[in-house]
Amino acid sequence: xxxxxxxxxxxxxxxxxxxxxxxxxxxxxxNHAKSLLSSIYxxxxxxxxxxxxxxxxxxxxxxxxxxxxxxTNEDKSIAVIGVDPSSPFSHxxxxxxxxxxxxxxxxxxxxxxxxxxxxxxxxxxxxxxEVADIFDAAGFDFIIFETVGVGQIELDVMNVxxxxxxxxxxxxxxxxxxxxxxxxxxxxxxxxNKADRMGVNSLYSSLQQTISLINKENxxxxxxxxxxxxxxxQGIYELRKLIDNHxxxxxxxxxxxxxxxxxxxxAVKKLISELSNKIFWKQKNNNKLKTELLKTVKxxxxxxxxxxxxxxxxxx
Amino acid sequence: xxxxxxxxxxxxxxxxxxxxxxxxxxxxxxNHAKSLLSSIYxxxxxxxxxxxxxxxxxxxxxxxxxxxxxxTNEDKSIAVIGVDPSSPFSHxxxxxxxxxxxxxxxxxxxxxxxxxxxxxxxxxxxxxxEVADIFDAAGFDFIIFETVGVGQIELDVMNVxxxxxxxxxxxxxxxxxxxxxxxxxxxxxxxxNKADRMGVNSLYSSLQQTISLINKENxxxxxxxxxxxxxxxQGIYELRKLIDNHxxxxxxxxxxxxxxxxxxxxAVKKLISELSNKIFWKQKNNNKLKTELLKTVKxxxxxxxxxxxxxxxxxx
Numbered sequence: 001x002x003x004x005x006x007x008x009x010x011x012x013x014x015x016x017x018x019x020x021x022x023x024x025x026x027x028x029x030x031n032h033a034k035s036l037l038s039s040i041y042x043x044x045x046x047x048x049x050x051x052x053x054x055x056x057x058x059x060x061x062x063x064x065x066x067x068x069x070x071x072t073n074e075d076k077s078i079a080v081i082g083v084d085p086s087s088p089f090s091h092x093x094x095x096x097x098x099x100x101x102x103x104x105x106x107x108x109x110x111x112x113x114x115x116x117x118x119x120x121x122x123x124x125x126x127x128x129x130e131v132a133d134i135f136d137a138a139g140f141d142f143i144i145f146e147t148v149g150v151g152q153i154e155l156d157v158m159n160v161x162x163x164x165x166x167x168x169x170x171x172x173x174x175x176x177x178x179x180x181x182x183x184x185x186x187x188x189x190x191x192x193n194k195a196d197r198m199g200v201n202s203l204y205s206s207l208q209q210t211i212s213l214i215n216k217e218n219x220x221x222x223x224x225x226x227x228x229x230x231x232x233x234q235g236i237y238e239l240r241k242l243i244d245n246h247x248x249x250x251x252x253x254x255x256x257x258x259x260x261x262x263x264x265x266x267a268v269k270k271l272i273s274e275l276s277n278k279i280f281w282k283q284k285n286n287n288k289l290k291t292e293l294l295k296t297v298k299x300x301x302x303x304x305x306x307x308x309x310x311x312x313x314x315x316x
Numbered sequence: 317x318x319x320x321x322x323x324x325x326x327x328x329x330x331x332x333x334x335x336x337x338x339x340x341x342x343x344x345x346x347n348h349a350k351s352l353l354s355s356i357y358x359x360x361x362x363x364x365x366x367x368x369x370x371x372x373x374x375x376x377x378x379x380x381x382x383x384x385x386x387x388t389n390e391d392k393s394i395a396v397i398g399v400d401p402s403s404p405f406s407h408x409x410x411x412x413x414x415x416x417x418x419x420x421x422x423x424x425x426x427x428x429x430x431x432x433x434x435x436x437x438x439x440x441x442x443x444x445x446e447v448a449d450i451f452d453a454a455g456f457d458f459i460i461f462e463t464v465g466v467g468q469i470e471l472d473v474m475n476v477x478x479x480x481x482x483x484x485x486x487x488x489x490x491x492x493x494x495x496x497x498x499x500x501x502x503x504x505x506x507x508x509n510k511a512d513r514m515g516v517n518s519l520y521s522s523l524q525q526t527i528s529l530i531n532k533e534n535x536x537x538x539x540x541x542x543x544x545x546x547x548x549x550q551g552i553y554e555l556r557k558l559i560d561n562h563x564x565x566x567x568x569x570x571x572x573x574x575x576x577x578x579x580x581x582x583a584v585k586k587l588i589s590e591l592s593n594k595i596f597w598k599q600k601n602n603n604k605l606k607t608e609l610l611k612t613v614k615x616x617x618x619x620x621x622x623x624x625x626x627x628x629x630x631x632x
């Protein structure tokens with residue numbers, strides 16, 4: 001297929017095979033990826049980008065599954081991007097959960113894709129939103145980002161979604177208490193999943209306390225807490241309604257535009273940074289670094305001295 | 317205190333108050349941090365840097381606690397750096413575990429410090445090794461990096477330690493199975509903690525299988541699996557011995573030097589990248605970005621076009 005014009009019109013038409021191809025180009029840092037993304041960019045900005053995050057074992061995949069169930073019944077189209085920075089393997093990463101999700105795979109309007117680090121650090125958060133741009137341009141109504149862990153990359157992914165759903169469970173231990181610190185501040189909606197278990201009420205009140213502190217800074221949106229038992233579809237219709245409410249809130253307060261601008265700024269800055277690094281580390285600078293590495297720690301320039309010295313001379 | 321000469325000699329003397337001050341300079345991106353790190357750099361390279369990682373709830377802190385117990389009895393000095401990328405708060409981050417660790421705080425040769433993201437993404441992995449350089453120059457025998465999560469930053473931290481200990485527990489669920497993918501490849505030593513529980517044997521054999529695949533590429537080091545019950549000090553002396561064995565192996569195979577060179581290269585590259593970004597985003601380029609943001613998504617340049625255009629003109 002002749003690249004670009006054909007590919008682009010097929011993406012805009014929602015051709016799933018071509019969409020999958022475009023995603024692979026992004027994942028593989030293919031040269032065509034950027035011009036492709038550039039061409040479809042003006043057609044983005046319509047999808048509602050939802051982030052689903054929380055500690056391991058909270059049931060993020062079950063929540064996603066349940067949401068797909070409801071949204072497809074409403075005739076909406078949904079793309080799911082599973083982000084797994086901890087795994088260097090793609091596709092295989094989410095296998096356990098993805099297999100469970102397969103029951104939706106035959107539905108025409110559901111597209112599920114896992115993304116992992118593939119050994120290279122960096123870029124995963126950006127790439128996940130580039131893939132979302134493809135889905136967005138292709139006309140998907142909802143794009144759900146689901147994460148495995150709760151590290152910095154996950155926060156980077158979540159930070160530029162429109163609506164962040166944080167899933168917690170009653171049996172949160174010490175580690176999870178700690179991790180919550182990072183999640184608390186990005187939540188637009190809290191879910192207490194597995195709400196048929198012990199400890200729901202104490203988690204509920206501790207969340208209420210946290211929210212009362214957060215809300216002060218968070219203008220008019222009152223962060224709701226929804227109890228769910230995703231595997232039994234309990235509380236999911238209510239969650240669907242809350243997501244809708246938040247979207248309305250965002251539209252009425254210009255926040256959709258602010259989020260989209262944040263994504264734009266971040267993308268430009270990352271691209272500049274990558275271009276700068278690429279041009280800086282040419283043969284001469286690389287050789288100077290290697291020469292320094294041949295010396296002992298005691299006799300070499302400190303990294304700070306070397307960086308300053310190289311930077312003064314510029315890319316070479 | 318007159319900066320630099322005094323500070324540096326106090327660090328090299330192991331003055332804990334001044335060490336704490338130096339760490340704060342690093343955490344706060346203080347202007348003096350780099351010249352300080354530059355001055356102490358030649359005195360680094362003696363400490364054994366150990367990473368302790370694993371999924372939440374595996375008992376990483378208990379293992380660290382138990383190791384401190386044994387190492388202090390050997391009259392060794394130990395610095396612990398708790399790395400928590402998921403939390404924007406420092407100090408408070410590790411609170412739960414740190415309180416448990418306090419029993420070691422009165423010991424003269426133990427220094428415990430938590431580091432978190434403080435809202436700014438990026439830099440945490442680098443900073444944790446800068447803090448380690450301070451401890452290293454101050455003469456600490458062991459530097460233990462303990463992480464909370466299992467995301468990319470944690471992998472970045474672990475990748476440049478000398479010895480990586482991966483802690484797992486028998487009751488690993490689906491999520492943890494997934495996360496293991498990233499951990500498997502960096503492990504030098506596996507621990508099965510809480511080894512008095514059900515499921516130890518099946519985890520043990522699945523680990524053995526994984527190791528048999530990894531070892532092929534991993535020259536001569538045979539990755540051991542140690543069962544522990546850290547809270548009862550079971551298996552900890554054996555772990556201590558394994559850490560020692562690995563250190564001997566590294567020394568005999570020049571790997572200590574390779575690791576230290578990796579840290580050096582990474583530091584230089586990060587510093588160059590930061591300098592480039594700083595110089596690029598001056599008033600004129602910032603204004604051009606802002607102008608573009610005022611337009612609608614449909615009418616603005618794509619991020620790729622804008623980045624290319626700005627990059628062509630260079631920093632301004």
